[in-house]
Amino acid sequence: MTPSGRGILRPMQELDGPPRAADDPDAALVERARRAERGAFDALVARHTPRVWAVVWRIVRRREDAEDVVQETFLAAHRALGGFRGDAAFSTWLHRIAVSRALNHVGRAGERAMRAAVPLEGDGLEGTPRGVRAEVEAAAAAARANPTPLHALEARDLMRRLAACLDLLPPAWRAVLALRDVESLSYEEIAEFLTIALGTVRSRLARARAALKDCIEGKAA
């Protein structure tokens, strides 16, 4: 496990309690939803849509696709609710569905990257979805034209370059970055989430960060 509560992180555990089934704040609603009580699942949807949206968007990064995936996520959760045993917190379970659906949605690009066959020495962008927006390419080009070490960039410039470069990354890499740096999951949790080996989490994160850093610094597109 990694230390939680570091300043740069926004641990999801701190937002609505640790993901333990025993004191799952959703337990009562989930039970009511499982009994098909009216409004119960709607309440779960209302409660969890913001977080599901956030994690899905971070992987998909296209608004309309993200909307579809959020919907698919809750439909899948609703279908599978009967099989939800409460081993994990509902929010964790739902999150896992969301990440899985998001990666499915981005399709073969995601699948290829999931197999982590992308060499570190390559441009790191194999499997990038086609149709990357023109402004993204322009921003990446601007970054290339003005190489700057990432930690020396002005905050606004950094965020602009970050957005452009994230759009270019393979979705599976965006997923590990989101789970680690935004959701603050441990390597073990990410491995379980994505059903990949612990070593793969470590190497994929290192690759994703290296590719992203290089892209932002204008060293590679």
Added chain:
Amino acid sequence: MSERSPDHPVDRLSPYLDGALSGEERERVARHLETCASCRDHLASLRALAAALAAEAPPPVPEGLAARVSAAVAGAKVVPMRRRLAVPVTIAATVAAAGLLVAYWWHETAPTIPPPSGLAASGREPAASAPVWESAGSEAAESERAQATKRLKSPGYVGGTAKEASAPPKPLSGDVANTSVERRALAHELFLKKKIAAGELRRSSASSTAPPAGISDEPSAAAPLAPLARSSASAAKYVPAPCTGLKKVVEPVATWDVGDMQVALRELASVAAGAGGHGDKTPVATGQPYEITVPKERFEDLRKRLEARGVANLPRKAPAAPDASCLLVRVSIRVVLGAP
């Protein structure tokens, strides 16, 4: 790429940042950092990157998204059968509103039969075996759904504009198709409920009350269907499946050993379509089954198709499911080396 000399533990800086190195490795990196400005810079960049990632705010949740999701879930009506039956019949009878029964009936019989006659605004006693509609909601939920339908009808969402109709076709996925069916089902349900509430849907006029253009469930109404589909291509390819009604889960879960998951998924989607049903795009997670929804009467056909492909542990016959118009067949896919 950054310099990656064996002297600089660049690849270990990422796990170092996360505190994911073993004690000894961590010590070594820490010692190196004390003397190497370049690696300290690299680490500072990684730290800034992590901070920037955490600080990057996603766009705000689209307005009404939760309501649309709830509406889609209500439209899907796929409460696991055992849950539905576990609820006492008395509650079932109370909860199932007359309007919903009409909508249910419509879904069960559409597209070939017009709405039933004899169902006035007051409704009639729900049958003892009436399914529980988790969508039979409170007033708040009701208005939320009405709002959602409004959005569904808006050109921006369903793609009813000329611009969207001429948009490049998006590959049709099972999920997209499901979603549009669900949207249609929901929209129609609300339409019927509104009619009932307004007292318009009565014995004499029921069969002649056509749903408004754009939310018809009738497959013959090609024009009204088109705006609901994501693209003209999906409208042309997708034949509206009548499986928007209740589903009965078929036991047991079949198993299929395959060499390639992606090939297997494509194959199952094509089998499902061949049998007049549709499939989930992929399992939700590893170990979860692929789900195929078929009209009850097509089960045998589906079973034969699956059997021909070497799917094992198939259910022998369709379960008796008087309430359900569709069956949910599950196939657990196992990737095995050397399998076809």
